Amino acid sequence: MTSLLEVNNVSLAFRQRTGFFSPPQLIPAVKSVSMQVREGEVMAIVGESGSGKSTLAKLVLRLLMPDTGSITIDGRPSGTLSPRDFANLVQPVFQDPYSSLNPKRTLAEIIQMPLIVRGGVSAKESEDRARELFGRVGLPMRLFHTYPNQISGGQRQRVAIARALMLRPKLLVCDEPTSALDVSVQAQILKLFEELKQSFGLTYLFISHNLAVVERIADRIAVMYRGEIVEQGETKPFFAAPRHPYSRMLLSSVLIPIAGRPLPVVSRDFETLGNGP
Amino acid sequence: MEEIQSPLPASRRLRMRRVLRHGGFIFGFAILFVTIVIAIFAPFIAPHDPIAQNLGVRLLPPSWMQGGRPDYLLGTDHLGRDYLSRLIYGSRISLIVGFSTMLIAGAIGSALGFAGGYFGGRVDDIVTYVINCRLSMPGLLVALAVISLVGGSLATIVLVLGLLFWDRYAVVVRTATQQVRNADFIDAARVAGASAPWIIWNEIRPNVLHHILVIATLEMAMAILSEASLSFLGLGIRAPTPSWGLMIAEGRSFLFAKPYLVWVPGIAIFLLVLATNLLGDGLRDLSQPEGRR
Amino acid sequence: MSPLLNIEGLRIDIPGHAGVLRAIRGISFSIGEGESFAIVGESGCGKSLTAMSVLGLLPRSAVLSAETMSWKNQDMRLFGRRQWSHLHGLEIAAIFQEPMTALNPVLPIGDQMIESFLHHRLGDRKAALSRAGELLERVGVVPVGRRLRQYPHEMSGGLRQRVMIAMALMCRPKLMIADEPTTALDVTTQVEILALLKELQADTGMALMLITHDLGVVAHVADRMAVMYAGEIVETGSVASVLSRPAHPYTRALLSCLPTRGQPLIPIPGVVPALIGELEGCIFRNRCGFAMPDCASQIPEREVAPGHAYRCLLARDDTGSTTDSSAAPLEAFQ
Numbered sequence: 007m008t009s010l011l012e013v014n015n016v017s018l019a020f021r022q023r024t025g026f027f028s029p030p031q032l033i034p035a036v037k038s039v040s041m042q043v044r045e046g047e048v049m050a051i052v053g054e055s056g057s058g059k060s061t062l063a064k065l066v067l068r069l070l071m072p073d074t075g076s077i078t079i080d081g082r083p084s085g086t087l088s089p090r091d092f093a094n095l096v097q098p099v100f101q102d103p104y105s106s107l108n109p110k111r112t113l114a115e116i117i118q119m120p121l122i123v124r125g126g127v128s129a130k131e132s133e134d135r136a137r138e139l140f141g142r143v144g145l146p147m148r149l150f151h152t153y154p155n156q157i158s159g160g161q162r163q164r165v166a167i168a169r170a171l172m173l174r175p176k177l178l179v180c181d182e183p184t185s186a187l188d189v190s191v192q193a194q195i196l197k198l199f200e201e202l203k204q205s206f207g208l209t210y211l212f213i214s215h216n217l218a219v220v221e222r223i224a225d226r227i228a229v230m231y232r233g234e235i236v237e238q239g240e241t242k243p244f245f246a247a248p249r250h251p252y253s254r255m256l257l258s259s260v261l262i263p264i265a266g267r268p269l270p271v272v273s274r275d276f277e278t279l280g281n282g283p
Numbered sequence: 284m285e286e287i288q289s290p291l292p293a294s295r296r297l298r299m300r301r302v303l304r305h306g307g308f309i310f311g312f313a314i315l316f317v318t319i320v321i322a323i324f325a326p327f328i329a330p331h332d333p334i335a336q337n338l339g340v341r342l343l344p345p346s347w348m349q350g351g352r353p354d355y356l357l358g359t360d361h362l363g364r365d366y367l368s369r370l371i372y373g374s375r376i377s378l379i380v381g382f383s384t385m386l387i388a389g390a391i392g393s394a395l396g397f398a399g400g401y402f403g404g405r406v407d408d409i410v411t412y413v414i415n416c417r418l419s420m421p422g423l424l425v426a427l428a429v430i431s432l433v434g435g436s437l438a439t440i441v442l443v444l445g446l447l448f449w450d451r452y453a454v455v456v457r458t459a460t461q462q463v464r465n466a467d468f469i470d471a472a473r474v475a476g477a478s479a480p481w482i483i484w485n486e487i488r489p490n491v492l493h494h495i496l497v498i499a500t501l502e503m504a505m506a507i508l509s510e511a512s513l514s515f516l517g518l519g520i521r522a523p524t525p526s527w528g529l530m531i532a533e534g535r536s537f538l539f540a541k542p543y544l545v546w547v548p549g550i551a552i553f554l555l556v557l558a559t560n561l562l563g564d565g566l567r568d569l570s571q572p573e574g575r576r
Numbered sequence: 577m578s579p580l581l582n583i584e585g586l587r588i589d590i591p592g593h594a595g596v597l598r599a600i601r602g603i604s605f606s607i608g609e610g611e612s613f614a615i616v617g618e619s620g621c622g623k624s625l626t627a628m629s630v631l632g633l634l635p636r637s638a639v640l641s642a643e644t645m646s647w648k649n650q651d652m653r654l655f656g657r658r659q660w661s662h663l664h665g666l667e668i669a670a671i672f673q674e675p676m677t678a679l680n681p682v683l684p685i686g687d688q689m690i691e692s693f694l695h696h697r698l699g700d701r702k703a704a705l706s707r708a709g710e711l712l713e714r715v716g717v718v719p720v721g722r723r724l725r726q727y728p729h730e731m732s733g734g735l736r737q738r739v740m741i742a743m744a745l746m747c748r749p750k751l752m753i754a755d756e757p758t759t760a761l762d763v764t765t766q767v768e769i770l771a772l773l774k775e776l777q778a779d780t781g782m783a784l785m786l787i788t789h790d791l792g793v794v795a796h797v798a799d800r801m802a803v804m805y806a807g808e809i810v811e812t813g814s815v816a817s818v819l820s821r822p823a824h825p826y827t828r829a830l831l832s833c834l835p836t837r838g839q840p841l842i843p844i845p846g847v848v849p850a851l852i853g854e855l856e857g858c859i860f861r862n863r864c865g866f867a868m869p870d871c872a873s874q875i876p877e878r879e880v881a882p883g884h885a886y887r888c889l890l891a892r893d894d895t896g897s898t899t900d901s902s903a904a905p906l907e908a909f910q
Contacts, residue, residue: 256764269796
């Protein structure tokens, strides 16, 4: 079983400067996290704010460097890959559709950016590929040369996805890609993710706080709490019987749209919470 | 989170209309444009040679006043040089100083701002320190000191002003870069393997450009005024080159008898600086999205 | 018993560059004492605008008209500044999605909490602080003394929202409007805040108008609900009835596109149409899998059960989603 992504005992603490002369304060974000993602599967990382899931995503994307531990992508240590090789393997889809597109560039330019950076393709080829992806993600061609401020949030996410596919990566790291979208738009985008995975043979590292979404789309799931993975496993068994108390608390907090049920009782006494509610 | 399909926002035509409605911008642009044209076509517009002396016609008042002559529209100075021609050629000095300083200071300040804003950490510490050093110096006084050591000339002024007045660019570009830096599209470029210079030039610069333009116009006004002040003090352009500041200095001795020697170039400086300032204000107003007054 | 708030035929137009935006087109609903009413819809449907109109906080350019718009039988359309000012905080209070922007970052919590109390002259500063402390205790923001002196940025999101709720209760309002109160919070915190709201409602007998996009939240908090789409209420009724027997195609489509267990995920194709100019017929028809030519004319109101109504030409059995055997597939509309 080939692991496309391997995270081995990775830790990262943020340094907060407390003054010019005093040593920085260490705030742990990710603590000894290990996991593997096999080629072709969808691995979901779930957690609430402060869990470290977004930090983990950034570590995998090489936007941050781990203090300890290693990350291996396609068999090679992530740190040794050249920028070009890395870009050919891993690409991101971010949460905020309003921050992930350069407002001063047209959609055509935005989508082609990774190919322009990597080089090696003619301008025409680059545009052709961009057009093809534009259509593939369900955007009407008349919008190809427009600016981001003229399209909706759901459409922006489609552009972000098209951009991520320009270099035909193997792994897509998606950090809450549908959290900022309406429910009906979210459904459209999730469907798109499913289709693209089939056509392009993609592997997803899917970060989310929405358990319902994760249940639908993920093969395996890892639950993060305060920087650590508290539970991981196959999706179906997890949802049927979560083992860790935090996982159970998380699962019971999901509100299903069926009337007549009482609000779940959230008990936080499995671990003393130092920093208040 | 607007999923409603809003009608196409400010199209080119709507934006043009907004621009044309902005009085200050139009006025500033017009005056600046006219001045540039005058400066470029000076040899064809000026009726006389600006440095040719003719003591027989010295100190003539402007043509509409008593004693004036139609062939010396704005009169002559104490050496009989046609004031209109000097004014026209003087515009070259002001504009050259304005634009050159703007370019040099803009390049230095923006480079520092981009570096500090993008890289943060130690680099930013250094950049901030440099900016603070510069801000704690009284710019014009330093310029005065330097020029009195090396001597005044167009090149010296441009260099000294350019190497000194970059601070506002640096501060504004640094802050603007910091804001753009946190956007996800910058991270997307990083993951795609783009180098820092590539990102700064292609992703950050377009989002910061309007700030730079506004500062540029305002700094240009400052540069023009500075040159006029320096030349007035005798530490700038040297005679016989016509500079508006120098013209005021030379006319100072005759202030009560022939006041036009002072207010003609004075008004010219005033108009040009006002125009550049209004242009800058207009640019700033117009670069805001509509409705955000 | 007459309702606290009674709205009938509310219309809101907002003039803009490209024409007049018909943001709200004839909605009606009422909220009785102690009732918990939810308006559900996606972004842009007008639910927040509706809340703003009840608070008299519409943008200046907005044009409002209604057949009836009354608070305790007083005509709100005739309200001037004095009446609105009297209403705010004392009769109707509001909490919003993002407490960080709703709270003043440069004032301590205590000072902000007592503002409304003092404005309505319900007592002196000492009485105000005492009530503030009482409420903070009630919502679980402790230790009270320390918290009253803290600034918003010193607290977590969940705490800030609790402070907002306490602040809203200072003058014992009859109605609390909560606009997406838990959207910005973690799911576990969300449950706690919702439980708190329900408890407070039971204690004080106040009514709750909940604005949200989350049907799960509605199911657990509200008694009655209205589904809004593009400026209209397409279905309304008790939460139990609407969620168990949804009738309007949009409601059913919305429920089908929630990624819940065991059900296929069916997105709603298309986008919300631009709400400019004359709009006739059903506003959902460009995305509806059951649209017919007649949908372009007047749509009648139909009943599923007493109190549960929806606007559609079709009977409930004919508007099923594809999980129903009788339904026509929505996919065909792609």
